[in-house]
Amino acid sequence: MSEIFPGIFESDFYINEMIKLWDEGEKWAKWLDELAKRYNLERKVLDVPCGIGRVSYFLNKLGYEIVGVDISEKMIKMAKNNVPNGRFYRADMRYLKDVLNGEKFDLVINIFNSLGYYSEEDDLEILKSIKEATNKIAVINLDNRDYIIYNKPEVYYTYVHPYLVEDHNYFDPYTSRLKIRRTYMNQKGEIIGSIEYTQRFYSLHEIVNLVKKAGFKILDVVTAYSWKKFEVTDPQITIIAGI
Numbered sequence: 261m262s263e264i265f266p267g268i269f270e271s272d273f274y275i276n277e278m279i280k281l282w283d284e285g286e287k288w289a290k291w292l293d294e295l296a297k298r299y300n301l302e303r304k305v306l307d308v309p310c311g312i313g314r315v316s317y318f319l320n321k322l323g324y325e326i327v328g329v330d331i332s333e334k335m336i337k338m339a340k341n342n343v344p345n346g347r348f349y350r351a352d353m354r355y356l357k358d359v360l361n362g363e364k365f366d367l368v369i370n371i372f373n374s375l376g377y378y379s380e381e382d383d384l385e386i387l388k389s390i391k392e393a394t395n396k397i398a399v400i401n402l403d404n405r406d407y408i409i410y411n412k413p414e415v416y417y418t419y420v421h422p423y424l425v426e427d428h429n430y431f432d433p434y435t436s437r438l439k440i441r442r443t444y445m446n447q448k449g450e451i452i453g454s455i456e457y458t459q460r461f462y463s464l465h466e467i468v469n470l471v472k473k474a475g476f477k478i479l480d481v482v483t484a485y486s487w488k489k490f491e492v493t494d495p496q497i498t499i500i501a502g503i
């Protein structure tokens with residue numbers, strides 16, 4: 261098993277990017293609510309990893325009971341503040357049973373590129389650990405490797421208030437890992453910090469095989485928080501997996 265590298269997940273720069281994506285949490289929550297109705301699921305969700313609770317916050321507003329797990333001390337603290345009536349654990353998602361003690365959920369969500377930080381064996385462990393906690397449905401969402409290859413520029417800039425962010429990406433076709441070096445600059449263009457990590461991205465057939473290996477059945481594959489059937493040119497893969 262790979263070692264945890266908490267560095268980036270405790271970085272204020274990284275956390276700031278999660279905050280910037282807060283509003284998207286509402287779109288996810290609406291879609292997940294529709295999913296729960298389609299599959300007749302109870303209003304209780306395991307959000308793993310929950311990050312700052314940007315999806316849980318909106319699910320909770322829709323009446324869902326929330327249990328969240330994340331490795332980042334800072335993010336778990338923020339999630340607790342954002343969803344005061346939720347139950348949150350700082351834990352490694354490869355070993356959910358250590359904190360869940362056999363508790364199961366009709367709906368478990370693993371969304372927004374929450375796989376690929378470690379090895380493929382670790383991703384299998386995460387998926388098996390999620391399977392053990394799932395009563396009915398798990399949703400796994402991540403960026404599509406095939407889209408990344410053809411669409412992600414090697415260098416690009418974004419403005420994530422209050423920083424200008426410069427991304428250098430190098431995709432290694434032998435490992436399907438994207439090496440990301442992200443530099444943060446202030447308003448004057450001075451470098452004030454950077455983070456570096458690699459992440460394994462999956463093609464549809466690869467992630468489907470892994471999800472099946474973990475013991476799930478594939479019920480549907482769509483893109484992002486939509487009901488559009490996934491196509492290989494779509495940026496995001498969302499797998500609806502069943503028991």
Ligand SMILES: C[S@@+](CC[C@H](N)C(=O)[O-])C[C@H]1O[C@@H](n2cnc3c(N)ncnc32)[C@H](O)[C@@H]1O
Nearest residue numbers: 269309310311330331332351352353371372373
């Ligand atoms: C891209 S964020 C997604 C967070 C959340 N799902 C969202 O949509 O906002 C990835 C998250 O994975 C968490 N993480 C990384 N390794 C973990 C591990 N081994 N166990 C639990 N959480 C982990 C990080 O702390 C971070 O919050």
